[in-house]
Amino acid sequence: MTAHKIAIMPGDGIGPEVIAAAVAVLDAAEQRFGFSTARQYFPMGADHYLATGELLQEAAAELAEFDAILFGAMGDPRVTPGILERGIILEMRKRFTQAANVRPVRLYPGVPTPIAGLQPEQCDIVFVRENTEGAYVAEGLTVHADTPLEVAVQESVNTYAAVRRVVEYAFKLAMQRRKKLTLCHKTNVLVAAGKLWSKVVAEVGQDYPEVTVDYVHVDAMCFHLPVCPERFDVVVTDNLFGDIVTDLGAVIQGGMGVSTSANLNLDGSAPSMFEAIHGSAPDIAGQQVANPAGAILALSLLLGHLGEGSAAAAIEAATAQVLAELPALAGPRMGLTTAEIGARIAALVAAPETITTVISEPLVQALARLN
């Protein structure tokens, strides 16, 4: 039996707590599903940066040798905003060509949502966010800083190659699901980028005649998403729009603690990275009140990616089941601590015959077929 090589980077704030819960679930999954992992922890984050000045640097070459990266959260009030985020998270996404940021927005049965009356079958979307460029490509330029003439230039870079690879992935994913693809952009204002994205979607769409293609402006998406999520199956969008609308998606599916993501390298040249979409939440760090579901679902996506489909599906169902039992999805009224939630999910994964929640089409199955 070969061990999957997994790099674990808990990071800052609530990152270590939610990752510890995910690791407890990983232990249970290994025992029950008969695979093994060789794990190595990486200390990147605020403390490490403040002590050594290192962001990713030397670790990058080492990380490149792993099969996958499980990532917690990054960001700390002691460090100027942008340094850790750009130097570690965005650096991994770019350096390891994690071209597609796949973000499921799925409402699990029994999980409270602020959208009155919304049923799970109406909310099963996968956002595919371009993950390497757009407005994220550079820090931007400041001229005449701190004078009345200060100028800030912040551009969005969109290359045909990067748009094409993420759009192709989105079409393939749509083929594994309900065969509907929506492009989300702002073509009425960001004309140049909009033209490129629209052209690529039309072009790639020729190869997928079975997929119905739709277009929604990003502002309109913020209206349709809570009101009519059943309109969407796979949504492909640029880096910044994807960042913003998936936070709204998280609200619909029950909160930031529930949502998850896979940063996928699509050509096998480097490891993919798996993370909850929430930040480091320094205000609640160390209190065991963070919901680890997002991190645990990230583990599920990671294991699915590594071919451990049964374990991945069990983790998703077990997580959904425990979420449905919690009185509140985050904070002190959750009823259980971060570690207790992890332990409860781990116990279900260790005895999957006790899982009663049925996930109609586990996302990992659709993703696995694309591996």
Ligand code: IPM
């Ligand atoms: C996310 C986060 C990151 C992003 C930040 C922390 C750099 O908000 O993964 O959604 O903007 O992509």
Ligand code: MG
């Ligand atoms: Mg974000």
